[in-house]
Amino acid sequence: MAKVKSLADLKKIKEELHAKMDLREKSNDPEAQVQIKVGMATCGIASGAKEVMEFLIEATAKRGINSIVTQTGCMGYCYAEPTIEVTMPGKEPVVFGDVDLKKADEVIEKYIKQGELVDGIIPVNYKTIDNN
Amino acid sequence: MEKYKMHILICGGTGCRASASEAIQNNLQDALKAKGLEEEVQVVMTGCFGFCEKGPIVKILPDNTFYIEVKPEDAEEIIEEHIIKGRKVMRLLYTDPEKKEVVSDSKHMGFYKKQIRIALRNCGFINPENIDEYIATEGYAALGKCLTEMTPQSVINEIKDSGLRGRGGGGFPTGLKWEFASKNDADQKYVVCNADEGDPGAFMDRSILEGDPHSVLEAMAICGYTMGADKGVIYIRAEYPLAIERLKVAIAQAREYGLLGNDILGSGFNFDVEMRYGAGAFVCGEETALIHSMEGLRGEPTVKPPFPAESGYNGKPTNVNNVETFANIPVIINKGAGWFNKIGTEKSTGTKVFALAGKINNVGLIEVPMGTTLREVIYEIGGGIKDGKKFKAVQTGGPSGGCLTEKHLDTPIDFDNLLAVGSMMGSGGMIVMDEDDCMVSVAKFYLDFTVEESCGKCTPCRVGNKRLYELLDKITEGKGTKEDLDLLRNLSTVIKDTSLCGLGQTSPNPVLSTIENFYDEYIAHVEEHKCPSGQCKALMQYVIDPELCVGCTLCARNCPVDCIAGDRKEAHIIDTAKCIKCGACMEKCKFNAISIQ
Numbered sequence: 001m002a003k004v005k006s007l008a009d010l011k012k013i014k015e016e017l018h019a020k021m022d023l024r025e026k027s028n029d030p031e032a033q034v035q036i037k038v039g040m041a042t043c044g045i046a047s048g049a050k051e052v053m054e055f056l057i058e059a060t061a062k063r064g065i066n067s068i069v070t071q072t073g074c075m076g077y078c079y080a081e082p083t084i085e086v087t088m089p090g091k092e093p094v095v096f097g098d099v100d101l102k103k104a105d106e107v108i109e110k111y112i113k114q115g116e117l118v119d120g121i122i123p124v125n126y127k128t129i130d131n132n
Numbered sequence: 133m134e135k136y137k138m139h140i141l142i143c144g145g146t147g148c149r150a151s152a153s154e155a156i157q158n159n160l161q162d163a164l165k166a167k168g169l170e171e172e173v174q175v176v177m178t179g180c181f182g183f184c185e186k187g188p189i190v191k192i193l194p195d196n197t198f199y200i201e202v203k204p205e206d207a208e209e210i211i212e213e214h215i216i217k218g219r220k221v222m223r224l225l226y227t228d229p230e231k232k233e234v235v236s237d238s239k240h241m242g243f244y245k246k247q248i249r250i251a252l253r254n255c256g257f258i259n260p261e262n263i264d265e266y267i268a269t270e271g272y273a274a275l276g277k278c279l280t281e282m283t284p285q286s287v288i289n290e291i292k293d294s295g296l297r298g299r300g301g302g303g304f305p306t307g308l309k310w311e312f313a314s315k316n317d318a319d320q321k322y323v324v325c326n327a328d329e330g331d332p333g334a335f336m337d338r339s340i341l342e343g344d345p346h347s348v349l350e351a352m353a354i355c356g357y358t359m360g361a362d363k364g365v366i367y368i369r370a371e372y373p374l375a376i377e378r379l380k381v382a383i384a385q386a387r388e389y390g391l392l393g394n395d396i397l398g399s400g401f402n403f404d405v406e407m408r409y410g411a412g413a414f415v416c417g418e419e420t421a422l423i424h425s426m427e428g429l430r431g432e433p434t435v436k437p438p439f440p441a442e443s444g445y446n447g448k449p450t451n452v453n454n455v456e457t458f459a460n461i462p463v464i465i466n467k468g469a470g471w472f473n474k475i476g477t478e479k480s481t482g483t484k485v486f487a488l489a490g491k492i493n494n495v496g497l498i499e500v501p502m503g504t505t506l507r508e509v510i511y512e513i514g515g516g517i518k519d520g521k522k523f524k525a526v527q528t529g530g531p532s533g534g535c536l537t538e539k540h541l542d543t544p545i546d547f548d549n550l551l552a553v554g555s556m557m558g559s560g561g562m563i564v565m566d567e568d569d570c571m572v573s574v575a576k577f578y579l580d581f582t583v584e585e586s587c588g589k590c591t592p593c594r595v596g597n598k599r600l601y602e603l604l605d606k607i608t609e610g611k612g613t614k615e616d617l618d619l620l621r622n623l624s625t626v627i628k629d630t631s632l633c634g635l636g637q638t639s640p641n642p643v644l645s646t647i648e649n650f651y652d653e654y655i656a657h658v659e660e661h662k663c664p665s666g667q668c669k670a671l672m673q674y675v676i677d678p679e680l681c682v683g684c685t686l687c688a689r690n691c692p693v694d695c696i697a698g699d700r701k702e703a704h705i706i707d708t709a710k711c712i713k714c715g716a717c718m719e720k721c722k723f724n725a726i727s728i729q
Contacts, residue, residue, distance in 0.1 A: 003390030006398040007276040010267070017268035024139055024257060025269070027193040030239065040218040057137060068194040069137070071218035 026068050034060070034067040034112055035087040041074030049082035052104050056084070059108055067112075077122055086111060095122045136174035138215060139193040143256060145180030145342055146335075146374050148188040152204055153177070156188060159207030164215070173215055176265075179343015181256035182497035183243055186226065191256070196237035199224040229493060229515055243494050246513055248475065250483050251299075251336075251459040252499045255343030260378050263385040266346040272391050274465035275350050275357075279399035284314060284358040291358075291461070293469035295481035300326055300417065300454030301529065301558045301634070303480075303547040312441035313451040314359040321361035322450040323352045324440075325458055326422060327368035327375070330414040331530030332581060334561035336485040337455035339497050341368070341375035344459065345382035349392065349405055351453075351461035356403045359451055364405040367422050369412045379407060414531075414585035417559075418633045419444075419452040421587065432589045433633035454559070456485055476502030480546035484557065490527075490564040491518045500545075507541040510564060521566040525649070529558025531578040531585075532638030534645030535571065554645045556638065570667035571650040572657055575642045576604040582639035593636030596627040600643055608668040612658040621647060669713045672728045676717075678703035680725035687717035687726065 060067040080097025186200035258265040292307030425431035444450025493515030534555035624640030683701040698704030
């Protein structure tokens with residue numbers, strides 16, 4: 001590593017390194033982020049949840065959306081896999097079913113960016129222990 | 133650049149490492165490799181998370197899952213279940229002891245809810261051995277700002293406005309201290325970091341150095357800039373090998389990056405840091421004694437003035453600050469004095485780190501805003517008293533502090549309030565005692581420590597503390613009289629008034645505060661020759677209840693001094709003259725026939 005020669009240099013390095021720590025900083029304040037959970041049980045993975053998750057991580061980062069994408073276990077909607085649960089800051093979670101790449105794109109563009117609901121919402125019939 | 137989807141953070145503090153956190157790290161990495169996930173999941177060893185009671189801690193991001201008491205063999209299950217299948221490993225999650233509910237992530241744990249982490253901001257968050265992670269989280273930005281955008285005086289003003297006071301125990305305004313040092317002209321000046329953490333039960337400085345060494349280096353450089361010093365020295369006790377190791381790594385990395393050395397960030401400012409190892413003498417936490425020890429002399433305090441700001445290390449102007457004080461500096465510069473002084477109380481701004489120890493559920497390291505009450509700290513963050521016992525006292529400020537009781541629990545913690553109730557902030561040790569603790573023995577324990585640690589230079593401390601100890605010992609032996617209590621009080625006052633340094637001036641505090649707050653207990657010892665908590669061995673007797681004893685002979689066979697007599701199937705008797713009060717018989721008895729009187 002070359003020497004850091006000026007404050008501008010330091011700032012540049014910081015910018016470069018920022019992506020590495022981004023995930024950790026966001027985790028410090030999860031409530032301020034768009035939280036997306038992807039169902040990654042056997043049924044989800046078989047239906048392509050892994051690809052969807054990767055797409056969500058990359059697409060939200062590219063489009064400048066502060067998000068935390070995590071995986072979760074089977075949500076119980078095996079008939080509609082892959083399923084994702086999206087929690088906008090300060091709002092109730094919304095679950096979308098049959099999320100392929102196209103649908104994921106639609107969720108980002110319409111629901112996350114503009115707050116419009118899209119087809120495929122599954123009424124939530126569970127509570128998680130996190131929401132106490 | 134690689135971008136990981138998940139981060140697994142493992143505590144690499146001394147406590148968790150002792151419980152095999154390195155093996156956990158290796159196993160996690162192996163398991164990830166076996167599944168071909170090493171490109172997707174990053175494993176990082178960080179500093180202390182503070183929740184030492186339940187270590188080793190493994191935290192998974194981004195969902196903040198907080199696994200406790202993890203063993204190396206759990207690694208595979210964590211990867212298999214959590215990372216691959218997305219199911220949390222329930223058995224490793226923390227269960228709230230009161231609500232009996234499993235808490236899945238750190239954001240919902242009572243232990244973390246009330247905390248504001250400034251000095252500990254990077255502990256349990258970054259890899260302390262990687263300067264890149266520090267830089268990515270605003271590291272060295274404060275130094276850069278000072279060197280390029282601020283004059284030394286404006287930096288001092290910022291620190292003064294922040295209201296930051298010395299966290300080592302003195303509570304002296306840091307900005308003022310820096311100003312004194314800056315005003316004394318000399319060809320050479322020094323910045324010294326006091327990392328000689330000596331209070332029994334306190335480990336905040338060690339944790340900061342282990343978890344975030346760069347923050348201290350950065351702050352020392354900022355201090356050097358304000359006072360015109362180009363040399364920094366960290367005086368650290370040799371008993372902190374891991375902190376020393378991490379500091380060494382940090383210093384080497386900072387030099388490599390040019391953040392220590394000559395012409396830092398092209399500003400023309402030079403600063404470098406070296407380390408001196410202390411042998412762990414308590415008195416060397418006092419700044420003049422510390423400086424003498426650094427010079428290779430005996431670690432004895434000298435009269436102030438001259439203050440180190442005029443004549444310190446090698447007779448040159450020197451500024452000594454504690455580790456935690458330094459750790460606050462970069463944040464104050466980055467976020468501004470106005471941000472900092474809104475936290476805490478009017479005269480004690482910011483936060484304070486406390487090391488919770490003793491009979492408390494959540495032993496560990498916490499950081500709370502000044503003004504938080506003792507009750508909040510002990511019950512909400514600390515999770516209350518162990519085994520559902522009753523709270524009796526809390527000792528703040530280490531061996532020099534006082535024991536506070538139930539009636540003080542709603543005192544908001546700050547420098548002045550603690551002094552007003554007869555204790556002190558000290559470096560932030562907080563030892564909680566329950567109903568089983570004898571306060572005379574507690575006072576004796578602390579005196580034992582101060583007698584051992586007194587440097588011997590001045591008579592009141594050297595001889596006086598020894599006499600205090602002997603009086604307390606006499607009382608716990610059941611030979612004390614009521615006059616001894618007056619003598620204890622008088623002698624304590626004399627020692628406080630006539631000792632040279634902080635050690636002697638505060639060492640009688642545990643005696644005075646326990647006499648004040650637990651007078652009845654002292655009276656029970658000297659008048660009834662009884663120890664109400666059953667701790668003073670000389671004042672108790674083991675007796676066998678003949679009604680309950682069935683004559684199984686188990687106690688007699690386990691007595692190491694053969695003082696229990698009795699035939700098979702007959703009630704046994706303990707010869708109290710021969711009994712050494714080890715308690716082995718009581719432990720072995722299956723019929724609860726043996727009790728203490």
